Amino acid sequence: MNFDKRVYHFIGNNKLIHPGGLVIVGFSGGADSMALMQVLVSLRHELGIRLHAAHFNHKIRPLQALRDERFVVQWCRRLNVPLTVGRRTAGRVDHLSEDAARQMRFKFFVKLANKLKAQSVALAHTRNDLAETVLMRLMRGSGFYGLRGILPQRSIEKVEFIRPLMGVSRPDIEDYLRSKRIPFCTDSTNLQTMYVRNKVRLKLLPLLAREYNPQITNVLTDLAQIACEDYAFLAQHAQKRFEKSVIISGRRVKIALKQIGLLHPAIRRLIIRQMADALIHGQATTDSSRYEVAALTFEHIHAIENLIAHKGPGRVDLPHQVMASKTEKFLELSYA
Numbered sequence: 001m002n003f004d005k006r007v008y009h010f011i012g013n014n015k016l017i018h019p020g021g022l023v024i025v026g027f028s029g030g031a032d033s034m035a036l037m038q039v040l041v042s043l044r045h046e047l048g049i050r051l052h053a054a055h056f057n058h059k060i061r062p063l064q065a066l067r068d069e070r071f072v073v074q075w076c077r078r079l080n081v082p083l084t085v086g087r088r089t090a091g092r093v094d095h096l097s098e099d100a101a102r103q104m105r106f107k108f109f110v111k112l113a114n115k116l117k118a119q120s121v122a123l124a125h126t127r128n129d130l131a132e133t134v135l136m137r138l139m140r141g142s143g144f145y146g147l148r149g150i151l152p153q154r155s156i157e158k159v160e161f162i163r164p165l166m167g168v169s170r171p172d173i174e175d176y177l178r179s180k181r182i183p184f185c186t187d188s189t190n191l192q193t194m195y196v197r198n199k200v201r202l203k204l205l206p207l208l209a210r211e212y213n214p215q216i217t218n219v220l221t222d223l224a225q226i227a228c229e230d231y232a233f234l235a236q237h238a239q240k241r242f243e244k245s246v247i248i249s250g251r252r253v254k255i256a257l258k259q260i261g262l263l264h265p266a267i268r269r270l271i272i273r274q275m276a277d278a279l280i281h282g283q284a285t286t287d288s289s290r291y292e293v294a295a296l297t298f299e300h301i302h303a304i305e306n307l308i309a310h311k312g313p314g315r316v317d318l319p320h321q322v323m324a325s326k327t328e329k330f331l332e333l334s335y336a
Contacts, residue, residue: 003035003039003168003172003175003176004039004042004043006167006168006172007039007043007164007165007167007168008043008046008047009167010152010164010165010166010167010168011043011047011164014152014153015153016120016152016153016162016163016164017047017049017119017120017162017164018119019047019048019049020048020049021049021050021118021119021120022049022050022051022052022116022117022118022119023040023049023050023051023052023118023119023120023121023122023162024051024052024053024054024109024112024113024116024118024120024121024122025037025040025051025052025053025054025081025121025122026054026105026109026121026122026123026124027053027054027055027072027076027083028055028056028068028072028124028185028187029055029068029069029071029072029075029184029185030124030184030185030186030187031170031173031174031177031184031186032124032125032126032165032170032173033124034075034177034182034183034184035124035165035173035176035177035182036122036123036124036164036165037051037053037075037079037081038176038177038180038182039164039165039176040122040164041079041081049119051081051082052081052082052083052084052112052116052118053072053076053081053082053083053084054083054084054086054108054109054112054121055068055069055072055073055083055084055085055086056085056086056087056088056104056105056108056109057069057085057086057087057088058088058101058104059087059088060101061187064185064187067185068185068187069085071183071185072085073085084112086108086112088104098195098196098197106156109121109159109161110156110157110159113159114159118159119160120153120159120160120161120162121159121160121161121162122161122162122163122164123161123162123163124163124165125150125163125165125166126165126166126168126169126170126172126173127166127167127168127169127170127217127221128169128170128201128217129150130149130150130166130220130221130224131149131205131216131217131220131221131224132197132200132201132205133149133150133224134147134149134220134221134223134224135200135204135205135220136196136197136200137149141298143269143298144227144230144231144234145231147223147224147227148224148227148228148231149220149221149224149227150163150166150224151163151228152166169217205217234266234267234270235270237267238267238270238271238274239274241263241267241271242271242274242275242278245259245260245271246271246274246275246278248278251279251334251335252279252332252333252334253275253276253278253279253332253333253334254330254331254332254333255271255275255330255331256329256330257308257326257329257330257331258329260308260331261308261309265305268305269301269305272296272301272304272305272324273296273301275333276296276318276322276333279322279333279334279335280320280322296318296319300316300318300319303316303324304316304324304331307324307326307331308326308331312326313325313326313327313328314326317336318333321335321336322334322335322336323335323336
């Protein structure tokens, strides 16, 4: 099966794109985004969609950044795809953290998607990106939730972000671009090991493949798939228990201590997350992006479990000015 068909089947199997809408393509000009743009252009009539490219200039490397922007502008003209360019407006900086740069891009994508009423924003993450993310989360400690890595589809601020290339690897993309003679830009910061992801990509994963398991990328992506399926099963069970046991009243969400104390720890932790989510959003959900908004770490959950287990009243402060408190009969989440 050729590259285009593999991507087409991945999109269909994961229901990433629906006919008749506009899809924004995150377009940096790098190899992965060039492959994503090219394959979606090839498939747009078959998928029944319109495309709009989005490029964000962080202005970290002024000359290279300008070169990349001009390259993207020229390539979009060649493909006859409309383009919107966003630029960081603050003063010059020599370095941005991975998280800061990502947040800037996502804010730009969300704003553009709302303005254009796009059905989704397509990003160029691959199986290799998934493997890197899983390994990074393993190193800092993670449960099923984190081990799912990068999902093919997720909602951020009510905008759907999709990843049509999650079924292909970086070598697949290199072969595809080479066969099509498609040029791309090389970001020099991708070679700087000051960034954790680059260090994992350039040093750790090659070491693991060379010294321990040549199939380490496949092992990690398989782990993500298993974690995703197991998490979905647990989340579905937790949702049913939540609907039966949790009381939502205005700006308070509570559950009887007798009920939550008897639950399996895996279900109990999910229900605590759902309670925080219900407080912030007005309803519980198994949507991963909402849990991230609640920003509950394992330490937060563990502290709440200790609160439940120990005698007497108490409270735990949580992100977003939320607190968990224990009364005589209930565990309650409310705003501090």
